[in-house]
Amino acid sequence: MTSPVRIHSESAVLQPPHSTGFTESSLALLKREDGIVQSSEMLEHKASDRGLYLSCFDMLFTEDAAWLVRVTDAPAAAGARLEPEQCPVIDSPGLGASPLSPTLEEQVEERSLEQVQSLVVGEVLKDIETACKLLNITPDPMEWNCGNVQKWLLWTEHLYRLPQVGKAFQDLDGKDLCSMSEEDFRQRSPQCSETLHAHLDIWKSAAWMKERCSGGETRMREGEELWSEADSSCSGQPIHLWQFLRELLLKPHSYGRCIRWLNKEKGIFKIEDSAHVARLWGLRKNRPAMNYDKLSRSIRQYYKKGIIRKPDVSQRLVYQFVHPV
DNA sequence: GACAGGATGTA
DNA sequence: TACATCCTGTC
Numbered sequence: 585m586t587s588p589v590r591i592h593s594e595s596a597v598l599q600p601p602h603s604t605g606f607t608e609s610s611l612a613l614l615k616r617e618d619g620i621v622q623s624s625e626m627l628e629h630k631a632s633d634r635g636l637y638l639s640c641f642d643m644l645f646t647e648d649a650a651w652l653v654r655v656t657d658a659p660a661a662a663g664a665r666l667e668p669e670q671c672p673v674i675d676s677p678g679l680g681a682s683p684l685s686p687t688l689e690e691q692v693e694e695r696s697l698e699q700v701q702s703l704v705v706g707e708v709l710k711d712i713e714t715a716c717k718l719l720n721i722t723p724d725p726m727e728w729n730c731g732n733v734q735k736w737l738l739w740t741e742h743l744y745r746l747p748q749v750g751k752a753f754q755d756l757d758g759k760d761l762c763s764m765s766e767e768d769f770r771q772r773s774p775q776c777s778e779t780l781h782a783h784l785d786i787w788k789s790a791a792w793m794k795e796r797c798s799g800g801e802t803r804m805r806e807g808e809e810l811w812s813e814a815d816s817s818c819s820g821q822p823i824h825l826w827q828f829l830r831e832l833l834l835k836p837h838s839y840g841r842c843i844r845w846l847n848k849e850k851g852i853f854k855i856e857d858s859a860h861v862a863r864l865w866g867l868r869k870n871r872p873a874m875n876y877d878k879l880s881r882s883i884r885q886y887y888k889k890g891i892i893r894k895p896d897v898s899q900r901l902v903y904q905f906v907h908p909v
Numbered sequence: 910g911a912c913a914g915g916a917t918g919t920a
Numbered sequence: 921t922a923c924a925t926c927c928t929g930t931c
Contacts, residue, residue, distance in 0.1 A: 824922075858911085871924070876911085882923055884913065889922095900911055911931085918925075 707837075712790050714835050715739055718828075718868050724791040725784060728758030738867060740783050741776075742860075749773045749780070762788060825882050826891050828868055829853070830909065832861070839864075851908030855901040 716723050719739055721732040728736065737750045752772040753761070761784060769777035832839040833853055842857035842864070855861050858876035866874025883903060886892035895904045 822922085869923085874924080878924060878926090880912070881914085881925080885923075887913090894912090898912090913930080914928095916925100916927080919923090920921100 708786065709790055710835075711838060712787060714831070714838055717823075717831060718864060720868060720870075723787065725758045725762050725787050726791070728761070730754065730757050733758060733761055735867060736787075737780070740780060742863070744776075744779050744783070746776045746779060749776050823868065825865065825879070826886060826905070828865060829861075830905070832864070846902060849908060850895075851905030852895050853903060853905075854899075855903070858901060 712723055715721075715736075719732075719735040721728060721735055725736070733753060733756055734750050737753055740746065741748060741750075749772075756764075764781075766777060766781040769781045773780060829843065832843045833845055833848075836844060842860040843853060843855050846852045846854050855876075858880075862874050862876040862879045865879050866872055883892055887894075890906050892903050893906055895902055
């Protein structure tokens with residue numbers, strides 16, 4: 585099926601592998617991520633409420649991607665409406681209306697879907713943004729050096745519980761990585777090629793979207809705003825441990841399994857997986873030998889400074905921000 | 910294994 | 921200054 589919608593500019597340096605920006609495997613990968621699955625379920629639920637039976641991901645990431653064009657390139661979207669055979673099947677009155685003059689109901693449905701779709705994309709961008717902060721790398725894989733590639737690999741291993749594959753890619757920088765086909769990935773890492781390739785696709789697509797959106801566009805939606813969100817990693821100052829911990833805590837969808845609030849109002853949090861948090865901190869600071877013993881020593885340095893303390897009722901792995909956000 | 914805190918090194 | 925590292929000791 586060919587798409588009438590081209591969301592890629594011919595001049596774009598980095599082009600996603602498909603016209604949608606997301607390959608089938610990267611979509612499958614997206615579905616595996618908790619928050620995205622939630623968003624997807626939300627959308628599917630919403631769709632079923634309205635008599636739609638098209639999967640949200642089919643809607644969102646199949647080749648039409650008209651919503652994406654609307655978000656990023658509204659004027660160009662004028663000719664980007666779906667051809668009739670590509671439209672989602674909608675079991676509702678008014679279906680017989682001419683595709684050239686959608687009914688009010690169709691327009692309302694479309695708008696609702698667009699809103700949820702932009703939420704899903706927002707989640708993807710948010711995850712990437714968080715990873716960039718934690719790893720101190722740029723979101724565009726094309727700009728990565730070999731060290732950045734290794735960090736990204738470590739990150740992807742962590743995210744998808746993959747075996748260590750860094751050695752197989754140790755001689756590659758971002759440009760090399762981006763030019764690799766899935767078969768190239770398979771040759772270097774037969775076990776993880778699909779996941780790695782798909783995950784890289786997501787990053788490439790996000791980078792492409794960001795590049796596309798930053799070209800003088802004044803229109804801002806949720807996902808895009810996230811890229812320009814001011815945070816500790818944008819200040820040029822090295823991140824402090826307490827800031828890092830707070831950032832993890834503020835992304836429960838991504839890190840809730842290793843650190844979470846026990847009482848957000850009081851700033852009380854629990855480190856659920858000490859080794860994991862330490863590894864993330866080590867990644868962020870380029871300290872491969874980081875462990876919880878060292879990390880906790882740094883946390884204890886905050887006791888004197890009045891930044892973090894143990895709660896009144898001391899518990900293992902539970903700390904408290906003295907000045908909760 | 911978590912915790913507390915001293916000592917020292919480093920950028 | 922803000923850790924990172926190593927250490928001793930306690931629970």
